[in-house]
Amino acid sequence: MLILVAKRLTAVVLILLALTAVLFALEQTSTSDPIKTMLGPGASQALVAQKRAELGLDDPIAAQYARYVTDLVHGDLGTSYRTRRAVSADIATFLPATLELALFGLVTAVLLAVAFAVATTLRWPGAGAFRLLLMVGASAPAFLLAIGGIVVFYRELGWLPATGRTDFVDAPTGPTGLLTVDALVHGRPAVLGDALQHLLLPGLAIAVGPAVSIGRVLRSSLVTTLRTDYTRTARAKGLREVEVMRKHVLRNSIGPALSMTGLQVGLMFAGVLVVELIFAWPGLGQYTAQSIPVDDFPAIAGVMLLLGVAYVLINTVVDLLQAAADPRIEA
Amino acid sequence: MRAPLAPPTTALVAEVVDLHVGFTRNGRQVEAVRGLDLQVRAGEVLGLVGESGSGKSVLSLALLGLLPEASQPRTRGVVRVAGIDMLTASPQVRRQVRRDTLGAVFQDPMTSLNPTMRIGRQVAEAAGSGAEALRLLRAVGIPDPERRLGSFPHELSGGLRQRVMIAMAVAGHPALVVADEPTTALDVTVQAQVLALVRRLRDDIGCSVLLITHDLGVAAQVADRVAVMYAGRLAEVGPTAAVLQAPSHPYTVGLMKSRLSLTTDRHRPVQALRGGAPDPADVPPGCGYAPRCPLAMDPCSQTVPDPLPVGTSAHLRACLAEPSRVQDLALTAAPVTAATAVPAQRVDAGWAARVGGIEKTFRVKAGRGRKATLSALRRVSLDVREGESVAIVGESGSGKSTLLRVLAGLEQHERGEVELGRGGRPQMVFQDAGASLTPWLTVGELLDERLRTEGLPRQERRTRALAALAKVGLPEAVYGARASELSGGQRQRVALARATVVPPEVLLCDEPTSALDVSLAATVLNLVQQLRRELGMAVVFVTHDLSVARIVADRIAVMYLGRIVELGDAEEVIRSPKHPYTKALLAAVPDFGVAPPALKGEPASPLSPPTGCAFHPRCPLAVPDCAQPSLDVGLERLRVGADLLLDADSRRVACIRPKEL
CATH class of the missing domain: 3.40.50.300 (P-loop containing nucleotide triphosphate hydrolases)
Incomplete structure (x- = not known):
């Protein structure tokens, strides 16, 4: 297992190195000129030349790349042309809101997936209707779901809020930046309830699609596992059906669903960025959306790198979880 | 009643x-x-x-x-x-x-244990406690049971896994x-x-x-x-x-007669039950066996017979025919016809295929991220003469199927030569006929594929394909059918037709009968023999079953852990086996009579073949010399000093103690 962990971590480092190379190459080939973005179109030749030298843009490409990677390792993602602040500081500001939404979406997706898979496999009453509802939801893109959700639950019914993270002007801002957690830390249940209400619509909008993907994979592996000889053996031992499910069926069914969850997380990031715009969610999606029109390359690259790191790490964790669940998986 | x-x-x-x-x-x-x-x-x-x-x-x-x-x-x-x-x-x-x-033991120990749960916990689930699980593992003869408690099923051999299943079955008395x-x-x-x-x-x-x-x-x-x-x-x-x-009961008689044993007459076709088992969705109203029964009478197709005592009240039978007629049935044998006897092999025949000094290894995962080398074939040499039938017999892991795949050109070997005679590429028939036929192609398209390489016009191809189907005893209607519409026996016939529609010089068969019922297996064996005779092919037949090998083969090669340990005339090898492993294999063939003495131990893993002669840990004749790492025991004629022990020129045995054999 240790060897497996070491191998996977090596792979993570290599993949991230490749990602930085791609980002660097994109920056080099980009038609936008960072100096012009920074100094404005009317800057003098001398000023431009001085700024280029200052930023090291006249150095050889290899040296620039080495400096880029070294800075990254030290947590320096560069300075945003737009906000004039360190990109890392910007990200630290906007990340918690996105993280909270993404985690909420992921948990919702997994819960919906398990409910979907178990209910349809064991033919619980109402499973068919539940399945139909999810399938209809999953066949629409996240932004459409988001808009539809706002129209129905905000405008028509008035049950749920449509914008932002909270209605409280004095909502706590620390220590984690995750509003639900901070509300608990500060002992303010009203803020917690309000934060959850705000999470519900955007969270569901990004969760339904992945939930169906994960749920279908889990369902088919549950069906397969229920038919296996070892499930029959477990029943022949006289185990209770609950024990058969818990000890023999679920663990052997979870592998493919884990893989699918890892893959869906990537899609979910994309969904989060779009959904944030619709719900005016103050997260990385907003930040990126504002950076793109002004060619704020360090900001865009910083967010891309962060998402890449998160995606790779999550899938590495999924691989390790699978190896832990199934002793036959070896490096 | x-x-x-x-x-x-x-x-x-x-x-x-x-x-x-x-x-x-x-x-x-x-x-x-x-x-x-x-x-x-x-x-x-x-x-x-x-x-x-x-x-x-x-x-x-x-x-x-x-x-x-x-x-x-x-x-x-x-x-x-x-x-x-x-x-x-x-x-x-x-x-x-x-x-x-109740306790239960199922067929396949490979799939009947939970792959993600340790053996100890699985047994303890049935036994109630870890201590009882340990006692049970010891009782069913699992070596080193304390260590095995912590093993996962995939770390155990098939035999050990079945012992684990039995331990769970007898838990709790x-x-x-x-x-x-x-x-x-x-x-x-x-x-x-x-x-x-x-x-x-x-x-x-x-x-x-x-x-x-x-x-x-x-x-x-x-x-x-x-x-x-x-x-x-x-x-x-x-x-x-x-x-x-x-x-x-006529069915019991039929079962006994179609069952191959080491004494079955080799010169007649194997007796097969005629027809096939009834479709369980459409069982005839009377006795289910009536359509296949040689003793069937008019009432049999209408009346369902109840089990009634014969002689003693302990013996019941469900049959309308007179007991004496059933007894007579048991005594009659199929007639020998000149056409069915397998031709004696031509002494002057050239070879159809030969392999010399073949070595083949596989890189496999060995756990904890390490790779290991599996020696599937270790310097194997074998000549197959024109028109000859050679059976390769061995247990799982012996390398018998790998040898066949090397012959077929499906597997690259590292060292040694494979030479084929004039006939070109051999054709192959596999164990699982259903899986070896492409599901979306019709039988006609499958046969056509082979014929197209011959460059024949379309009409000619169709005629040839229909002739090939007729030869394997299939009706013309099969031409347009797909594999899923055929029964197991029919699929194996189609596989044979595909392999022989362009007659190869060598036909390679990999356990073609081991997935079939006794009566179907008999018909497929007869068919292989008939095709071999009519087309003059050489046949290499891989099987784990010595009684099958004896029926289909002129010569038998017995393999153990990647080596041929004994090679000789089929009848001779069965009648007087020389190598201790051949003897053990023969003794283990189940037959009517006393339980055979069980060979100690399990087949060793080809991942780490024992040094010297790989069979020595299980061999009753083993002496310390047999384990010498420098020992390289090859096939030799049996001789003591200068005297040949066997007259039969063909016999070769790999053993360093010829005197004791």
Whole structure:
């Protein structure tokens, strides 16, 4: 297992190195000129030349790349042309809101997936209707779901809020930046309830699609596992059906669903960025959306790198979880 | 008229009364069991024999109260275990009976254990505690049981896994152990060990065992009584000796005759039951066996015979024919015809294929991220003469299939030569005919594919394809059918037609009969022999079954862990085996009579073949020299000093102690 962990971590480092190379190459080939973005179109030749030298843009490409990677390792993602602040500081500001939404979406997706898979496999009453509802939801893109959700639950019914993270002007801002957690830390249940209400619509909008993907994979592996000889053996031992499910069926069914969850997380990031715009969610999606029109390359690259790191790490964790669940998986 | 009950003096642990089980499969009503009466007495081993579709496995599931709900079972009658009717009791009550009274061993030990749970926990689930699990593992003869508690199933060999299954089955002292084909997936030497274990546990624990098998020979070894099932009904039941010595049902006679043994006449076609088993969705109204029965009379197709006593009340049979006519049937043999005798092999024949000094290794995962080298073939040499049939016999891991695949050019070897005669590429027939035929192509398209390489016009190709089908005994209608529409036996015929539609010089067969029922296997063997004769092909036939090898082959090569250990004339090798491994293999072939002495130990892993002669850890003749790492024992003629021990020029044995052989 240790060897497996070491191998996977090596792979993570290599993949991230490749990602930085791609980002660097994109920056080099980009038609936008960072100096012009920074100094404005009317800057003098001398000023431009001085700024280029200052930023090291006249150095050889290899040296620039080495400096880029070294800075990254030290947590320096560069300075945003737009906000004039360190990109890392910007990200630290906007990340918690996105993280909270993404985690909420992921948990919702997994819960919906398990409910979907178990209910349809064991033919619980109402499973068919539940399945139909999810399938209809999953066949629409996240932004459409988001808009539809706002129209129905905000405008028509008035049950749920449509914008932002909270209605409280004095909502706590620390220590984690995750509003639900901070509300608990500060002992303010009203803020917690309000934060959850705000999470519900955007969270569901990004969760339904992945939930169906994960749920279908889990369902088919549950069906397969229920038919296996070892499930029959477990029943022949006289185990209770609950024990058969818990000890023999679920663990052997979870592998493919884990893989699918890892893959869906990537899609979910994309969904989060779009959904944030619709719900005016103050997260990385907003930040990126504002950076793109002004060619704020360090900001865009910083967010891309962060998402890449998160995606790779999550899938590495999924691989390790699978190896832990199934002793036959070896490096 | 119902069968009389067993004598009241004998306690029953399970009783089946007029059991009917039907399923809905693909929208069709299937009658799997159609009125079965059976008693399992306390402390007995009851052997239940039947071919696939006879309903024997459905009966075992009914006894366990585990009929698959997805198939919507419809049941009638009574299946009483420990006083509980397993058909009508609530799921909780049935579960309790399984827990307290029943144990189960299933066919495939590779798939019947949970792959993600340690052995110790799986046994403890049935045994109640870790200490009891350890005791059970020791009782079923698992070496180093303390260490094995922490193993996962994939770290154990098939034989050990089946022992683990048996340990779980006998946990908690069950009154009845239902063993459904417990040895079918095992090697023959391991099968003998497991059967001996079943018998010993019965003696120690005093439980009853319902041993379900398709092989009358297996039942004969360990059962006190034998029940024969056909098409969901009982054909015959009685004490083992009575059923085997005086079979009183034509089906039992047919089974015994189509069963290959080491004494079956090689010069006649193997006797096959005519026709196939009835479609369980459309069983004839009378006796299910009537359409295939040589003794069938008019009433047989209308009247369902009930099991009635023959002579003693312990021996029942369900047949309308006179017992004496059945006895006569048992004594008649198929006539020898000149056409069916296999031609003597031409002495002056050249070779059709030869391999010399072949070495083949595979890189495999060995756990903890390491790779290991599996030596599948270790310097194997073999000549196949024109028109000759050579059988390669060995257990799993012996390299027999790899050798065949090297011959076929499907596998690259590292060292040594493969030479083929004039005929070009050999053709191959596989064990699983269903999986080796492309599912979306019709039989005609499959055959056409082969013929197209010959550059024939379309009409000619069609004619040739139809002729090939006729040759393997298939009707023209099969030309347009796909594999899924054919039965197992028909698929194997199509595979043979595909391989021979352009006659190859060498036909390679990889266990083509081991997935088939006894009666179907016999017809396929006959077909291979007939094609070989008519097309003048050489045949290389891989099998784990010595009695099959003896029937199909002129010469037999016995393989153990990647080496040929004995090579010689088929009849001679069977009659007087020389190598200790060949002797052990022969002794382990189940037959009517006493249980064979079980060879100690399991086949060693090809990942780490023992040094010297790889067989020495299991060999009764082994001396310290046999384990010498420098020892490289090759095939030699048997000689002591200058004297050849065997006249037969062809015999070669790989052993350093020829004097003792």
